Structures are given as structure tokens and as C-alpha cells.
Amino acid sequence: MLRIKHIILSAIITAGCFTACKKDDAPAPSGDDTVKATLSIQFDNIAGDRNLQLNTGIYTNAAGEKFTVERLKYYITNISAKKANGETFTVPKDSSYFLVSEADAASQFVKVKVPEGEYTSISFILGVDSLSSVMDIRKRTGVLDPSGSMDDGMYWEWNMGYIFFKMEGTSDAAPADPSGRHNFRYHIGGFGGYSAPTLNNIKTITVDLTAGGIARVRQGREANVHLMVDILKMFNGAANVSIAAHPTVMFGDFSTTIANNYTQMFHHDHTEN
Numbered sequence: 001m002l003r004i005k006h007i008i009l010s011a012i013i014t015a016g017c018f019t020a021c022k023k024d025d026a027p028a029p030s031g032d033d034t035v036k037a038t039l040s041i042q043f044d045n046i047a048g049d050r051n052l053q054l055n056t057g058i059y060t061n062a063a064g065e066k067f068t069v070e071r072l073k074y075y076i077t078n079i080s081a082k083k084a085n086g087e088t089f090t091v092p093k094d095s096s097y098f099l100v101s102e103a104d105a106a107s108q109f110v111k112v113k114v115p116e117g118e119y120t121s122i123s124f125i126l127g128v129d130s131l132s133s134v135m136d137i138r139k140r141t142g143v144l145d146p147s148g149s150m151d152d153g154m155y156w157e158w159n160m161g162y163i164f165f166k167m168e169g170t171s172d173a174a175p176a177d178p179s180g181r182h183n184f185r186y187h188i189g190g191f192g193g194y195s196a197p198t199l200n201n202i203k204t205i206t207v208d209l210t211a212g213g214i215a216r217v218r219q220g221r222e223a224n225v226h227l228m229v230d231i232l233k234m235f236n237g238a239a240n241v242s243i244a245a246h247p248t249v250m251f252g253d254f255s256t257t258i259a260n261n262y263t264q265m266f267h268h269d270h271t272e273n
Contacts, residue, residue: 075097075128077125144162224272234258238257239261
């Protein structure tokens with residue numbers, strides 16, 4: 001009987017040791033990085049030191065030309081956020097396509113889910129990446145749906161490509177059309193694809209948040225990165241753009257000049273945590 005008890009006790013001890021070893025070998029929980037919360041990015045369109053007002057605001061570019069903006073839209077896509085230690089989270093593509101419109105206040109708040117943490121910079125594409133521009137049309141939904149984009153005036157059906165940035169308005173510097181209106185139009189696109197292999201206006205923009213306040217992303221609250229988007233930078237950049245000289249710019253070589261300029265439009269003002 002004593003021998004049987006000894007055998008049973010040994011078996012219990014061995015089973016307990018095996019169970020403990022199994023627990024020790026199990027991977028540790030991944031922690032806060034698996035918990036996601038909302039990061040909001042606000043695109044606040046301005047003209048210099050003034051708030052942008054469609055149809056009524058009158059602004060002056062570096063060439064001294066006065067103008068009024070009637071329409072402003074642009075794509076913000078492929079968003080990522082970076083922590084101070086260099087760890088970067090890239091938002092899944094299907095949750096990272098937005099069309100910002102000055103006429104739609106809600107569209108100016110871009111909201112994505114990222115792991116909890118403190119982020120010191122954000123990056124995004126102004127435009128639509130080349131793979132998304134040519135992927136199966138049935139997979140392009142939401143703001144990338146070509147039929148909807150054409151309704152928004154943000155898709156060239158003839159060129160099978162998205163308009164990344166659109167600004168339209170009036171200026172006495174522009175020539176009069178048959179109706180007597182002095183219109184200017186800037187429709188910038190081009191992803192370097194099969195239709196125009198040398199024209200690539202996709203621009204990746206990185207914004208440092210350390211000076212204006214890092215984004216502290218936590219569940220139960222929403223961190224909002226407030227960006228000022230100065231449309232005068234489109235005119236007054238590395239090369240000044242004159243409305244008189246270039247009243248209409250669409251799919252052509254000069255579009256790269258405007259694309260290079262508008263990368264400077266984005267300035268981090270502050271972060272609301």
C-alpha cells in the first residue's frame with residue numbers, strides 16, 4: 001500500500017511540474033500594443049493667417065494676384081504613426097483612404113485606429129498610391145469607388161486615374177471664358193502608371209508632432225492632431241505659381257511643380273489629448 005501511495009504522489013508531482021512548465025513556455029501577453037484606440041487628424045484649411053472661406057474669401061498669392069476659392073478637395077491615404085522609439089504602425093489600407101473637402105466639415109476629421117501609445121510623428125500620402133489606382137475596380141469601394149469619385153469630380157475616366165488634389169476658383173488674373181468668368185483650375189494627379197510612366201505626383205508627407213504636442217492615444221478618449229493646411233503654399237512654394245501664366249493645370253508636366261509646392265501646405269498647430 002505504501003508503495004502505491006508513493007507512485008500516486010510521484011505522478012501528481014510530475015503532472016504539476018508539467019503544467020507549470022507549460023505555463024512558463026506560453027507566450028506572454030502582447031500588452032497595450034494589441035489595444036487600439038482612435039487617432040483623429042484634423043485638416044484645417046487656411047490661406048496664410050486667415051481661415052479659408054469658399055466663394056467669399058479673397059486671397060493674394062506671391063505674384064500679387066487676388067483670387068477666390070470655390071472648390072478644394074484632396075485625398076489623404078496610407079496613414080502611419082510613429083513612436084519616439086521608432087516603432088511605426090501602418091493603418092491597414094482598406095481603413096486608410098479619405099477624401100477631404102472644404103465644403104464638408106466632417107470630412108476634415110480623418111479618424112483611424114492605432115495601438116495605444118505616444119506618437120511623435122504621422123505620415124500620409126497626398127494622393128492615391130499606384131497599386132490602389134490599378135487594382136480590380138470591384139475592390140475599390142468608399143471614396144475610391146470610381147463612380148463615386150467621378151460624381152465628386154475626383155476621377156479622370158479618360159485617363160483611368162484619380163485626381164489627388166483639386167482647387168478651383170476665380171481670379172481677374174485668369175483669362176475670361178465665353179461666359180465672361182475668370183476661372184482657374186488645378187487638377188493634379190498622376191501615379192507613374194501605364195498611362196503616363198514619367199508623371200508621378202504621389203507625395204508622402206511626414207509631420208513632426210514633438211513641437212506642437214505628441215499624440216497620446218488611449219482607449220476612452222480621442223487624440224486629435226490639428227493640422228493647418230495653408231493653400232497659399234500651393235502658389236508660394238519652391239517655385240511661385242502665377243494664375244495668369246498657368247490658369248489651368250491638369251495632366252501635364254507643370255503639375256509636378258504644383259505637387260512639389262503643396263507638400264509644404266501641412267503644419268502641425270497643436271494636439272488635443
